[in-house]
Amino acid sequence: MERKTFYRILLVIVLVLTVVYTLGIMGVIPFQWSYYITIFMIILFFYLKLDKMSRGEP
Numbered sequence: 001m002e003r004k005t006f007y008r009i010l011l012v013i014v015l016v017l018t019v020v021y022t023l024g025i026m027g028v029i030p031f032q033w034s035y036y037i038t039i040f041m042i043i044l045f046f047y048l049k050l051d052k053m054s055r056g057e058p
Contacts, residue, residue, distance in 0.1 A: 010044075017041070 017037050024034030 014041070014044075 017040070020029065021034045021037045023029045024031050024037070
């Protein structure tokens with residue numbers, strides 16, 4: 001899959017997870033979901049940062 005397409009799909013996933021996270025904060029859905037989404041976002045951030053560094057970009 002082309003990197004540009006991958007990032008577009010990832011953007012949609014992150015936006016949906018952000019809405020679910022907000023609903024968890026508001027109490028509409030169990031807060032536990034927001035907790036797991038936060039952990040997923042942190043892992044995703046580190047993965048993307050390490051991938052960028054491995055390609056030699058600043």
